[in-house]
Amino acid sequence: MKLKLDEFLIAGVQMNIILGEPRRNIQRAVELLERAADRGAKLASLPELMITGFDYDFIRAHVKPIPNTEIQILCDKAKELKMCLVAGSIAERRSDGIYNTSLFIDDSGRVLGKYSKVHLFPLMGENVHFKGGKNPSPIFHTKCGKIGLMICYDLRFPELARRLTLEGAELLVIPSEWPHPRIDHWMTLIKARAIENQVYVLAVNRVGKDKTGSYFGATSIIDPWGNPLASSGDEEGVVMAPINLSMILRVRSKIPSLNSRVEEAYH
Numbered sequence: 001m002k003l004k005l006d007e008f009l010i011a012g013v014q015m016n017i018i019l020g021e022p023r024r025n026i027q028r029a030v031e032l033l034e035r036a037a038d039r040g041a042k043l044a045s046l047p048e049l050m051i052t053g054f055d056y057d058f059i060r061a062h063v064k065p066i067p068n069t070e071i072q073i074l075c076d077k078a079k080e081l082k083m084c085l086v087a088g089s090i091a092e093r094r095s096d097g098i099y100n101t102s103l104f105i106d107d108s109g110r111v112l113g114k115y116s117k118v119h120l121f122p123l124m125g126e127n128v129h130f131k132g133g134k135n136p137s138p139i140f141h142t143k144c145g146k147i148g149l150m151i152c153y154d155l156r157f158p159e160l161a162r163r164l165t166l167e168g169a170e171l172l173v174i175p176s177e178w179p180h181p182r183i184d185h186w187m188t189l190i191k192a193r194a195i196e197n198q199v200y201v202l203a204v205n206r207v208g209k210d211k212t213g214s215y216f217g218a219t220s221i222i223d224p225w226g227n228p229l230a231s232s233g234d235e236e237g238v239v240m241a242p243i244n245l246s247m248i249l250r251v252r253s254k255i256p257s258l259n260s261r262v263e264e265a266y267h
Contacts, residue, residue: 003040007242008144010171010200011041012219013088015236016208017053017177022062025051026070028236029088030077036238037081042107043144044238046088047206047219048152048175049100054212056129063091063098066114071103079109084144088175088204089117089151097131102149102175104140113138117151118160124212126153136163145170145245152176155189155203158196165197165258170245174203179213186218195226198251198258200243207234224251 003009013032018024029046036044051070052059071087078085085105092101092114100117116133120126137149148164148171155161155174164172172193178186190203201222206215220231221241229241252258 007244008042009040011036011044012204012239013046014217014219019053019055019210022051043084045086045173045204047204048089048177050088051090059091063093065093075109078105082107086173100130112140115149119153121153139168147171150174161193171200176205178205179215183216191226194222198224224248
C-alpha cells in the first residue's frame with residue numbers, strides 16, 4: 001500500500017481466544033502482530049482479555065499482577081517490530097481484586113500506562129468477577145497521535161468517549177469481546193463514537209466460540225466522518241487502514257460541533 005507523507009497504517013488483530021491456553025493465545029497474537037508489522041503497521045491493537053478470555057475459573061486461579069511474563073513478551077515484540085501496541089486487555093490481579101486492564105506499549109517496548117475497564121458487562125457476570133476502574137484512560141501522546149482507550153461495554157457510554165476527546169484524543173482504540181447477535185449495535189456504536197467526536201476509531205473484536213458465547217469479529221477502522229476504512233468478517237486475521245490525523249481538523253472545520261457544545265445544558 002502506497003501511503004501519503006502524512007499517513008500511517010494502523011491495525012486491528014482479530015483472533016480466536018482459547019480458554020485455558022494462555023501460551024497458545026500469546027503465540028497466536030505474536031504471529032498476527034508480525035503479519036501486521038510486515039505490512040507496515042505502526043500501531044496495532046489486540047482484543048479484550050486476549051490471554052484468558054472470560055474464563056473466570058482460570059482467571060481466579062492463575063491471573064497475576066502486572067508486570068508479568070506475558071506482558072514482557074508483548075513489550076519485547078513491540079520493541080522488535082518498532083510498533084506501538086495496545087495489548088488488548090488482560091485480567092490484572094491487584095491487592096483489592098481483579099481488573100480488566102488495557103496497557104499501552106510504545107515502539108521502544110515501554111509500558112506508557114494502563115486503563116482499567118470502567119463499565120462491567122452484567123450479562124456476562126463481569127461485574128461479579130472483576131472490579132471496575134474508577135478513572136478514564138490517560139491520553140497517550142505518541143508518534144501515532146494522541147490515543148485514548150476504552151474496552152468493549154464502555155462503547156455504550158458516550159460520556160466516556162466524549163471526555164477522552166475533550167482531553168485531546170485523536171484515535172479511540174476499543175479492544176472487545178462483543179458477541180452475537182448484536183453486530184448491528186456494534187457497527188452503529190463505533191460509527192457514532194467517531195461521528196459525534198470527530199475522531200478515528202479502531203474497534204477490535206475477537207472471533208470464535210467459547211462457553212460464554214460466539215463472537216462475530218467485524219473489527220473495524222472508522223474515520224472522523226463515520227466512514228469505515230476497513231472492516232473484517234468472522235475469521236482470524238489483521239485489519240489495516242491508513243489514517244491521516246489532519247483529517248480530524250478538516251472535519252471539525254466543516255462541522256464545528258465540538259465548538260458548539262453548551263456545557264451548562266448538560267448538567
